[in-house]
Amino acid sequence: MADIATIDAAAAPLSDEAARATQRLHRAIMIGLAVALVIAPFVAYPVFVMKVLCFALFALAFNLLLGYGGLLSFGHAAYFGMASYVCAYVAKNWGLTPELSILLGTVVAAGLGALFGALAIRRQGIYFAMITLALAQMVFFFSLQTPRFTGGEDGIQAVPRGRLFGVIDLADDRTLYWLVAAIFMAGLLAIYRIIHSPFGQVCKAIRDNEPRAISLGYRANQYKLAVFVLSAALAGLAGSTKAIVFQLASLTDVHWSMSGEVVLMTLVGGLGTVFGPIAGAIVIVSMQNYLASLGAWVTVVQGVIFVICVLTFREGIVGVISKWIKKPL
Amino acid sequence: MFELLGIPPQALFGQVLLGLINGSFYAILSLGLAVIFGLLNIINFSHGAQYMMGAFVAWMCLNYLGINYWAALLIAPLIVGVTGVAIERLLLKRIAHVDHLYGLLLTFGLALIIQGLFRNQYGSSGLPYQIPAELRGGQNLGFMFLPYYRGWVVVASLVVCLATWFLIEKTRLGAYLRAATENPTLTQAFGINVPLLVTLTYGFGVALAGFAGVLAAPIYSVNPNMGADLIIVVFAVVVIGGMGSILGAIVTGFSLGVIEGLTKVFYPEASATVIFIIMVLVLLVRPAGLFGRAA
Amino acid sequence: MKLKTFLTTTAFAALLAAPALAQQISIKAGVLNDRSGLYADLSGEGSVIAARMAVEDFKAADKGIKVEIVSADHQNKPDVGSTIARTWYDQDGVDLILDVPTSSVALAVHQITKEKNKIHINSGAASSDITGKLCTPNTVHWTYDTYALAQGTGGAMVKAGGDTWFFMTADYAFGHALERDTAAIVTKNGGKVLGAVRTPFPGTDFSSFLLQAQASKAKVIGLANAGGDTINSIKQAGEFGIVAGGQKLAGLLVFLTDVHSLGLATAQGLVLTESFYWDTNDQTRGWSERFAKANGGKKPTMVQAGVYSGMLHYLKAVEAAKSKDTAAVMAKMKELPTDDPLFGKGTVRADGRKMHDMYLFEVKKPAESKGPWDYYKQIAVLPAEQAFRPLADGDCPLVKK
Numbered sequence A: 001m002a003d004i005a006t007i008d009a010a011a012a013p014l015s016d017e018a019a020r021a022t023q024r025l026h027r028a029i030m031i032g033l034a035v036a037l038v039i040a041p042f043v044a045y046p047v048f049v050m051k052v053l054c055f056a057l058f059a060l061a062f063n064l065l066l067g068y069g070g071l072l073s074f075g076h077a078a079y080f081g082m083a084s085y086v087c088a089y090v091a092k093n094w095g096l097t098p099e100l101s102i103l104l105g106t107v108v109a110a111g112l113g114a115l116f117g118a119l120a121i122r123r124q125g126i127y128f129a130m131i132t133l134a135l136a137q138m139v140f141f142f143s144l145q146t147p148r149f150t151g152g153e154d155g156i157q158a159v160p161r162g163r164l165f166g167v168i169d170l171a172d173d174r175t176l177y178w179l180v181a182a183i184f185m186a187g188l189l190a191i192y193r194i195i196h197s198p199f200g201q202v203c204k205a206i207r208d209n210e211p212r213a214i215s216l217g218y219r220a221n222q223y224k225l226a227v228f229v230l231s232a233a234l235a236g237l238a239g240s241t242k243a244i245v246f247q248l249a250s251l252t253d254v255h256w257s258m259s260g261e262v263v264l265m266t267l268v269g270g271l272g273t274v275f276g277p278i279a280g281a282i283v284i285v286s287m288q289n290y291l292a293s294l295g296a297w298v299t300v301v302q303g304v305i306f307v308i309c310v311l312t313f314r315e316g317i318v319g320v321i322s323k324w325i326k327k328p329l
Numbered sequence B: 001m002f003e004l005l006g007i008p009p010q011a012l013f014g015q016v017l018l019g020l021i022n023g024s025f026y027a028i029l030s031l032g033l034a035v036i037f038g039l040l041n042i043i044n045f046s047h048g049a050q051y052m053m054g055a056f057v058a059w060m061c062l063n064y065l066g067i068n069y070w071a072a073l074l075i076a077p078l079i080v081g082v083t084g085v086a087i088e089r090l091l092l093k094r095i096a097h098v099d100h101l102y103g104l105l106l107t108f109g110l111a112l113i114i115q116g117l118f119r120n121q122y123g124s125s126g127l128p129y130q131i132p133a134e135l136r137g138g139q140n141l142g143f144m145f146l147p148y149y150r151g152w153v154v155v156a157s158l159v160v161c162l163a164t165w166f167l168i169e170k171t172r173l174g175a176y177l178r179a180a181t182e183n184p185t186l187t188q189a190f191g192i193n194v195p196l197l198v199t200l201t202y203g204f205g206v207a208l209a210g211f212a213g214v215l216a217a218p219i220y221s222v223n224p225n226m227g228a229d230l231i232i233v234v235f236a237v238v239v240i241g242g243m244g245s246i247l248g249a250i251v252t253g254f255s256l257g258v259i260e261g262l263t264k265v266f267y268p269e270a271s272a273t274v275i276f277i278i279m280v281l282v283l284l285v286r287p288a289g290l291f292g293r294a295a
Numbered sequence C: 001m002k003l004k005t006f007l008t009t010t011a012f013a014a015l016l017a018a019p020a021l022a023q024q025i026s027i028k029a030g031v032l033n034d035r036s037g038l039y040a041d042l043s044g045e046g047s048v049i050a051a052r053m054a055v056e057d058f059k060a061a062d063k064g065i066k067v068e069i070v071s072a073d074h075q076n077k078p079d080v081g082s083t084i085a086r087t088w089y090d091q092d093g094v095d096l097i098l099d100v101p102t103s104s105v106a107l108a109v110h111q112i113t114k115e116k117n118k119i120h121i122n123s124g125a126a127s128s129d130i131t132g133k134l135c136t137p138n139t140v141h142w143t144y145d146t147y148a149l150a151q152g153t154g155g156a157m158v159k160a161g162g163d164t165w166f167f168m169t170a171d172y173a174f175g176h177a178l179e180r181d182t183a184a185i186v187t188k189n190g191g192k193v194l195g196a197v198r199t200p201f202p203g204t205d206f207s208s209f210l211l212q213a214q215a216s217k218a219k220v221i222g223l224a225n226a227g228g229d230t231i232n233s234i235k236q237a238g239e240f241g242i243v244a245g246g247q248k249l250a251g252l253l254v255f256l257t258d259v260h261s262l263g264l265a266t267a268q269g270l271v272l273t274e275s276f277y278w279d280t281n282d283q284t285r286g287w288s289e290r291f292a293k294a295n296g297g298k299k300p301t302m303v304q305a306g307v308y309s310g311m312l313h314y315l316k317a318v319e320a321a322k323s324k325d326t327a328a329v330m331a332k333m334k335e336l337p338t339d340d341p342l343f344g345k346g347t348v349r350a351d352g353r354k355m356h357d358m359y360l361f362e363v364k365k366p367a368e369s370k371g372p373w374d375y376y377k378q379i380a381v382l383p384a385e386q387a388f389r390p391l392a393d394g395d396c397p398l399v400k401k
Helices: A002-009 A016-043 A046-069 A077-093 A098-120 A125-145 A173-195 A198-208 A210-215 A220-246 A256-269 A276-290 A297-312 A316-324 B009-040 B047-065 B069-090 B101-122 B148-170 B172-182 B184-189 B194-216 B228-241 B246-266 B274-285 C011-017 C044-058 C078-090 C103-115 C146-159 C173-188 C207-215 C227-239 C256-262 C282-294 C302-321 C326-335
Strands: B138-140 B145-147 C005-007 C025-033 C065-073 C096-099 C119-122 C139-141 C164-170 C192-199 C220-224 C248-251 C271-274 C338-340 C344-348 C358-363 C376-382
Touching: A016 A046, A016 A173, A046 A173, A046 A198, A046 A220, A046 A256, A046 A276, A046 C078, A077 A098, A077 A125, A077 A220, A077 A256, A098 A125, A098 A220, A098 B274, A125 A256, A125 B101, A125 B228, A125 B274, A173 A198, A173 A220, A198 A210, A198 A220, A210 A220, A220 C078, A256 A276, A256 A297, A256 A316, A256 B101, A276 A297, A276 A316, A297 B101, B009 B047, B009 B148, B009 B172, B009 B194, B009 B228, B009 B246, B009 C207, B047 B069, B047 B101, B047 B194, B047 B228, B069 B194, B101 B228, B138 B148, B145 B148, B148 B172, B148 B194, B148 B246, B172 B184, B172 B194, B184 B194, B228 B246, B228 B274, B246 B274, B246 C207, C025 C044, C025 C078, C025 C302, C044 C065, C044 C096, C044 C282, C044 C302, C065 C078, C065 C302, C078 C103, C096 C302, C103 C119, C103 C139, C119 C302, C119 C326, C146 C173, C146 C220, C146 C248, C146 C271, C146 C358, C146 C376, C164 C173, C164 C207, C173 C192, C173 C220, C192 C207, C207 C227, C220 C227, C227 C248, C227 C256, C271 C376, C282 C302, C302 C326, C302 C338, C326 C344
Parallel strands: C025 C065, C025 C096, C096 C119, C119 C139, C164 C192, C164 C220, C220 C248, C248 C271
Antiparallel strands: B138 B145, C005 C065, C271 C358, C338 C344, C358 C376
16 A cells, blocks of 8 residues: 555654644644534534534544555445444334444444454455455345345334433434534544554554564554454444434445445545545535436546546545645644 | 255256356456456456446447347457557556556446446436347256257357467467566566557456446346446455466356355345355455465 | 426416415425436436426416426435435425335435425335325325235236236345235235245346246246346346246336336236326327427336326315415315326325226237337226225324324
8 A cells, every 4th residue: 555655654754843733733623623513503504514424434434444554445334334224223123312322333333343354354455345345245235135124125214313311302403413523523533543542553554564564573463453443333433323313224325335435535535644534525425415416427427536536636635735735634 | 866955956957057157247257357457456346337338339239230249249349348448548557556456446436437327328227138039049958948048158158268268378478468467577678568468458358348248238137237236246256266367267257156056046045145155255264265376 | 405496487477377366375396206226217307397297287377376396316315315305395495395216215205204294295116104004194105006016916917817926026125025915915816826036136147036937837927026126037037938938927016117128029928017007098198298208208107197196286285275384285185186187086095195096017019019118008907996005904093093
């Protein structure tokens, strides 16, 4: 993954002073994001903003694996979708409160991630991508063939939003919005923390040069698996939240085209940048919304964006900005 | 007469034969992927879309130009191959120097574009394409009714697969190709035009997909999504076989078709997933794939 | 969300032409369906055209009703569909949503419509739960449902002598439901189900299952699947000489556009149930001709016809209620009999089920067809009362009281 690494390798030999400046910048962006989150529901339609946030979190999770683990998964829909099924199922059939449902969805996604991750990290690069895709397709067929659990092609409909902690009624879009915004911020901060922890540094070292990391005594596979599980869990968090927001879980969430979409978001926003996936999610989700009436052209436009990004815009939006201001974002 | 798990042996034999027919498609498609991967080191995600193009070109030949199936069997792969050459020259060439995963992403984008364009033009419900008159009807083999066309599919794909194998393993051109796969720089130094070889290889690989598309047109629904789901199964086939050898891709393709066919008799519910399950098992035992060289 | 907007009638015309009505009612109708995927041909833009034709034919403007029609693509994804529905209701002031094929999306829109207390007239979806255990006071299910399809094809085929059945069932909930409903009706009418096989969904190769069906020697092979699966299985059945061998194929969910895409040579002899066929009488022919002119020569499917008929009835109810208040309009829709050139006379039942006759068709041989789109010959008519599930059996909470 040499090419993907260049973006933040450019910023690697930073002095302490520069590192602190970067940290200050990141903190400022975080605060800016938080402010934007507070204003957003008064400016835009809250359901739309929530959708963007769910996908942004999903893309962030995916980017954790690709940008910092160097592993391109083409099957992230499996964790996203499975979590959304579990969350919807327990909220509807067991009557669990939303926070417990979301938690349970996340845990199941992490478990699935551990299982699939253990298999997939046996191969690298392109094989890894194909294996994750094939495994995710198995999850799709499982979801399709177990209507008792997933509702088959009808999905799990009319999931109750319920009461947060059994107290706060989430039926109102605005109230729910604060929960989603909080989950998103928590997810973002967690990812930021992971990337900048010693664990994250080792992951980057493995990504850049696996044999060397191994020779330094790191068990590369364990690190890879750990970052895979973390990524799956966060994708699951996003999927669970989406199930509560839209009050449904469906086959769309486990289909391979969903895996493709999250790759696209990350690519557009900027692979291996902290904030890129957020930008990518905003662009792609808005595009899908505004172009909804174009029908099949949406697919074509997405394909064209893919091609253009790969050919001429590999750094993505945030990657380009990062180059301008010569600071990692 | 003995029965195996409640299935009479004749029926079983029939199903094996049918499995072989499905395996033909897996074999041609995974062969194309393997050929492309060998030289370009990318996984051609648009392979499914190019397979679909093959079927559509056959349909267009018939409906716009009045070209029959037999001619389309030659023309359609040629046209798909030419578009492949254009794709390689205009797009893939530009990203040859960066990580090969970008090749996967680029071809994924191409697949979206191709499918979207065909959907806009022809809708999603599919187009009619008849079995050529010469191959209508069938033969009662005693244990099953074999439509002539199905028999033709097996024969045609076997011939194409073996011809490809021969071309790559036994001819001078194939030797250049194998040399370029091993060490492109050195091969170039010997005066062989490697970039041209790369372009032609990609064109040939997608032409194989186009050929499979024409074969499929009379028996499967000709619609823009026909390749999208198939390609994921073919990826699993490729992972199982490993991409080390041409013969490996062919053998794996046919045998997985048979296994899938048998699953349809014994436990049809699992027939959609059986190939993925085998993939998991192979990964556990032999991560490099059955015919693959260790990475 | 900026969605393509069609201004069908102008306010000017209404102001000039309708001095009798004191207040003007303005309505915004949303046609939500598949415009890019598998169902784009049978619903899609054609449904929008049909809705627009309903507004024209009703002469809404002359009656002081201003109608605006918006449309969007739900891509067969429930989350996309529900986002659009919410935005339409919350932000864009849409009063009713029409069409919505694909059961998963339909059920989502169905729930949101109830939550927001608006109106949903469904034409495209098949699930009989919409007027069954999930029924709401806000939805009318117009064109067909799985029960009626099973009743039509299952019941009528047995009566016509096809008394032994083998099912090829797509292995997902919809396929299972179709098989279950049809099998029940086959047995009830004295037929016998010899066996069934579950085919992976979505599937491309059905030859192995067709051989099993052939070996069963059943007189009728029931195809409990839809879309590409149906097309593939019919195509391959032709190849294995199933119909030529004397077995009949019964499509449990086949649309006119599917037959169009198969071609008569392949589809001939297929038996299926629909609630509308363009070539039924002078009125349907006349309307369909106008429709085809606006739709690039393609004849209407029953789903598109249902959108027209539903929109027309809604407008009548608005006129009668003199308001667009949901409760008042729904009450009028259920109170007034329906009458239009496409479905004839009918009613809307308390559970939201639109009642009309269903027809059993057989696909013509190529030699019998006089031209493009001349595909069906009618075998039987099922009166509405027989075709649709009896009110008491649906478990609809609105009915029990």
